[in-house]
Amino acid sequence: MLGNRHESAPILGDKALRAAINNDYERAGQAEKTRVSESTAICQCMQVTDHEIEEAVLEGVRTFDELQERTKISSMCGKCEGQVRILIHDYIRKHF
Numbered sequence: 001m002l003g004n005r006h007e008s009a010p011i012l013g014d015k016a017l018r019a020a021i022n023n024d025y026e027r028a029g030q031a032e033k034t035r036v037s038e039s040t041a042i043c044q045c046m047q048v049t050d051h052e053i054e055e056a057v058l059e060g061v062r063t064f065d066e067l068q069e070r071t072k073i074s075s076m077c078g079k080c081e082g083q084v085r086i087l088i089h090d091y092i093r094k095h096f
Contacts, residue, residue, distance in 0.1 A: 018037075021034075022034040037051060039051040039052075042073070042080050042083055042084060042087065043071075043073045043074055043076075043080045043084070044080070045074075045075075045076035045077055045080075046071065046072050046073055046074075046075065046076065048071045048072075048073040050087060052071060053067065053071075053073075053084065053087050053088065053091065054087075054091045056070055056071065057088060057091040057092055057095065058091075058095060061088070062088070062092065063088070064081065064084060064085050064088060067084065067088060
């Protein structure tokens with residue numbers, strides 16, 4: 001079980017770490033401790049979610065280009081660019 005082994009955190013991405021922790025809880029018969037965060041994939045090509053965009057804004061991202069550099073969002077087909085720009089703006093207004 002991962003438990004308190006925080007040394008795993010830098011190696012695994014946030015999604016992978018959360019999935020591993022939830023899996024450990026379920027195998028230990030403690031499914032009530034699992035945490036599920038409903039999110040929506042905004043960029044289908046790169047599987048970037050609204051939560052990841054919000055987190056990036058909270059961590060200092062202020063422009064589409066900064067977000068794209070960080071997440072590779074909208075780097076394949078580009079169909080989500082308009083929605084991404086709106087979300088960045090909305091999250092900046094929400095938090096700052």
